[in-house]
Amino acid sequence: MDAFTNTIEENKTHLSKLDNPIGDGDHGHNMSRGVKAASEALNSTPPKTLSEVFKTVAMSLISKVGGAAGPLYGTAFLNMSKYIGDNETLSKEQIASMLEEGLNGIKTRGKATTGEKTMIDLWEPAVNHFKENGTLDASIIDDYVEKTNPMKATKGRAAYLGERSIGHTDPGATSSGLLFKTLIDTAGLS
Ligand code: ADP
Ligand code: MG
Secondary structure (H helix, E strand, O other): OHHHHHHHHHHHHHHHHHHHHHOOOOHHHHHHHHHHHHHHHHHHOOOOOHHHHHHHHHHHHHHHOOOOHHHHHHHHHHHHHHHHOOOOOOOHHHHHHHHHHHHHHHHHHHOOOOOOOOOHHHHHHHHHHHHHHOOOOHHHHHHHHHOOOOOOOOOOHHHHHHHHHOOOOOHHHHHHHHHHHHHHHHHOOO
C-alpha cells in the first residue's frame, strides 16, 4: 500500500489528464485522496491481520473517494479482504483467486463487463493471464491498459461521449495497471 500510494502520487496529474477528454478530469485526484485516507487509517489504527489491512483500505476508498472509482476499488479490496480470511501469507494461486474475487466485486458493483472501456478491461485479462501462466509483468499490464484506447465506452461517465470516447486510454484501467504493477514488484509475481 505504501508503494501504491507513492505511485498514485507520482501519477496523479497524468491520471487526471487522462480523465479530461472522456470524463471530468478528477481521477488522479480522487485516487490520491483515497490512498492518503487509507495511509492515515492504517497508521492511526494499525491492523492486526492481513485481512484487516485490506478491509481498512476498502473502507477508506469507499468513504473518502468521490467519484465512481472509489466504491469500485473499495469493493475490490473488501472482497479481497474476505478472501484472505485468516491467512497471513498467500501462495501465487491464492493471490490469483484473491484478485479474481476483487474483479468479481468490481463487476457486480459497477454492473459492467469487459469491452466497455473501464478498469475491468485491465483487471479481467490481467487476472486471467496470471491464473493461466502463474506470472505477470509490467509490459503485459501496459498492453492491457493500451487496449482500452480504441474501445468505445458504454459504462461510466465516458459513455456519454459515445463514439467520441474512442481513441482515449481509460483512466481507471491506467490506475488499476499501477496497482497490478505495484503488486508484481512487491509480491514478486513476475
Ligand atoms: P468519475 O467517473 O465519477 O469521475 P473517476 O474519474 O474517479 O470517477 O473514475 C473513472 C473510472 O472509473 C473510469 O475510467 C473507469 O475505469 C471506472 N468506471 C466507471 N464506471 C465503471 C463501471 N460501471 N464499472 C467499472 N469501472 C467503471
Ligand atoms: Mg472522473
